[in-house]
Amino acid sequence: MTLSSTGVFDASAPWRLSEQVSLRDEAFGALAYHHGNRRLVFLKSRELVILVRSLDAYENVDEAIASTLPQALRDQYVKALSSLASSEIIHER
């Protein structure tokens, strides 16, 4: 499952990094590779990498963001997660 049927990323839902994805840390953030769809995706900030890795530990995305990032950055990171969801790097759990 990736995005909800409306195509809107639901930040109140629980998400996680896909089991099919390998993450490799780099100075700019990380590279993510999805072994199933063969997509290579660039995570362009360290904070995003930490957030993506932590998704599994929280009830939902909002809680993960609240615990790891300043609230002012929420929208920006929801957008980034939404784009990762469309590449199937993360999925609902």
Next chain:
Amino acid sequence: MSADSLRDRFERGLSSPICLTWELTYACNLACTHCLSSSGRRDPRELSTSEAKSLIDEIAAMQIFYINIGGGEPMIRRDFFELIEHAVAQRVGVKFSTNGTRIDEAAARRLAGIDYLDAQISIDGVDAATSDRVRGAGSYDQARRAMDNLKAADFGPFKISVVMTRESVEQLDRFEELAAHYGAELRLTRLRPSGRGADVWEALHPTLAQNRSLYQWLLERPNVLTGDSFFHLSALGSPLEGLNLCGAGRVVCLIDPVGEVYACPFVIHEEFRAGNVRDGGFGSVWTTSELFRSLREPGSPGACSSCGSYDACRGGCMAAKFFTGLEMGDPDPECVFGHGEAALAAKKVSIRPTPSPDHSRRIPVAVRSR
């Protein structure tokens, strides 16, 4: 972080390559006229099975997501399946490039059973006459048989890989139809004057007008794979899909059959040799090679500094310049504005480096049907 600064970051190099090509053997049962690695005869010093497996272990530890396996013809190695199975078992994906001659029904079934495996079958024309002129008599039919076998084995979407020559570039729509017929993906790459390609490049590389058409065709088809091959064409307008930079030694490199590490698959030449995996492993070559360190320094635009499109094409392909006798600061020989042709014409003496090493067979080969 903007896309451009990410590109700058890539130009300074990554902790491990994104795109690692590993030529498993110099042995090949074909003798394509444009072979990048001048393949034909096996080199007696090629990595043994256990050396190859250790290298795969190191690649896995370096978190290299996948390897591009080529040759020569990689399926000629008796341990081909053993090696690719060793890689995918550690979640190192394998994309391998083959002429298809060894993909009979049984091999196709075995390949279809392996996860994280992509197969690329090479042809260089959409019909036997065009393709065989480059790849040798009978090679097209054998490649088509391999495709038929993969399809019958339900392999999934394999790739049809085509080098863009003056002839094949006129057949783009038909290649697209062929790929659709098989449910395959189409992959187009640039003809480079590397290896034996140096001998045919002048006669076979697409003309300026053909390159312009190719650019438009690719722009309209972002799903056609190119391995970032045509970034020199991005100077024509909107960038093509991909990173649009020369990744040599920065995000790309090549390991040859005897363990030599080169900056990219198109520069198998002493001048671009970074080290050997037998001397302390691949990781140490990647991180400590003087050559790679210098490639990760900011480059000078050279003769391209006054061109408004430098940021789009970054001066083009290092290998294409080197093997046509141009300097690194010169424009790409296929510069879309013709600056490369002018630079080549302006050379009083054209000294083209000899490709090294050369594993070409000394006697022309004929392809037998099996």
